[in-house]
Amino acid sequence: MNILFVSDDVYARHLVVAIKSIINHNEKGISFYIFDLGIKDENKRNINDIVSSYGSEVNFIAVNEKEFESFPVQISYISLATYARLKAAEYLPDNLNKIIYLDVDVLVFNSLEMLWNVDVNNFLTAACYDSFIENEKSEHKKSISMSDKEYYFNAGVMLFNLDEWRKMDVFSRALDLLAMYPNQMIYQDQDILNILFRNKVCYLDCRFNFMPNQLERIKQYHKGKLSNLHSLEKTTMPVVISHYCGPEKAWHADCKHFNVYFYQKILAEITRGTDKERVLSIKTYLKALIRRIRYKFKYQVY
Template sequence: MKLLFTLDANMVSPLAACLRSISISNRGANPTIYIAYCSMPDQTLDRLKSFCSELRLTCHFIPFDDTEIKKLRATMRQGHISEASLMRCFIARILPADVGKILYVDCDTLVLGPLAPLFASALGDNVAMALRTPMAHLEDMGVPEDRYFNTGVMLINLDGWRSAQIENRLLDVMRTQADRLEWWDQCALNIVLTDTTVEMDRRYNYIFSHTDVPDSFAFPVIVHYAGSRKPWTAPLRHPWGGLYFEMSSRTPWPPAEFTSPDLSVPLVRRYRRRLLKALGLRDEPTRT
């Protein structure tokens, strides 16, 4: 089982929490983890390598020349997409030639269950498996509303990716259609892979929605903190943030301990209450 993360200096703490979660939830599975990085201070990189050793995870660190990414970002809205996000378009260039299948996972995730069943999924002649998140803004570019997918977790047939020259096609789309790419590389991936991507079970890319109801809930294997609601930047805005808070506290980059001004209790307790309430298991927070 092989996993890929793409990393820049802004996502070290979330990645460390995710790696900690993998070491717990996939104990004994011995995944091979590739971490491609750019713009990383040597001291931070050394500490991350040491942390992976402490977790007894097999991690290969791959430096990536970000010259081409910087040229791409120059045509974008500044700060719109990180360098780490754009790196996933270059996975065939990043990974060894003998890697034929990879599970790409964003750094802003936690892994709560076994990944082996997902990695064993058959792709057939398709290049990728990803979660459908219907959006209509690319229909005139050949992406039907119900086929748009989120790229935060992707199972990828790298042999098929290489033979179809996906990287070259992605770069062409990003260079020629910049004004149409609302979510940049994600939109480009949708345009290029729309006819060769199969649907992923939501448990493997669980993005919380306020429309969730207890009857439709299945415990996620991968929680994805997609969008602007990041537990490390917006305390109390994500009901699953407590899981991140607790996992991150066991890394060299723990979060600050916040206290809720209205209840004067630790943030982690508030997080737990919000999660229970979101799942319909507790109507109101209990004062302590």
């Protein structure tokens, strides 16, 4: 199994937690690839020690952030680093034909084997329907020339078909799109990928990219405020990957998203935190436990 992350040093602390959540729930022998936009040696050693201790390997691939410094950044919580994945086919070894891409702001709660085994031979990528864009930002789709019949996907969890990426020359095509739509790419490379990959996306069960907006829509459905959910919003339980996209991240003290407590739990495993940190974690855990029980029995989300 091959897994790709993109990170700078600012996000390295959160990257470690995401990686630890993966190896806690998956078999040995994972090959991690990290597009490295300036991660400090100390943080790289920490990541390598954790990964190697679980019988897997990590490969840091240096990326020059200056390649993307002229690219638009219109939302403060979306890093410039995300553009680096547009060069996945260029930076990754030629013998890789597919790879799971994950944003740093994810936690994994179950095996990724089902995701890894998705057949993407006839697609450029597998990804999940983005209910936030589809239901709350539909005008944005129009601004980037996507029709109502084309479904916007979230790029935080994807399974790349690298053979098809190489054929398309994704990065060159991305440059053309940025020149064509200089002010419309609000969601950065996610918009670019949605335009380039239209009609070549395998839509996944949303259990593989469970986002805050998806939880809210399920809650609204159970409360009778939504008559139905789109077929592409299907979320089979249990959730495999929770994606804390948006301005509230799992590492924020006031974040109340699904299973967010596990971020602090995993961080404590890694850092062996102080007594004070453990007391704070217990308080957080009790609140999170109540939310988890409510989500499971009231909304069938777990």
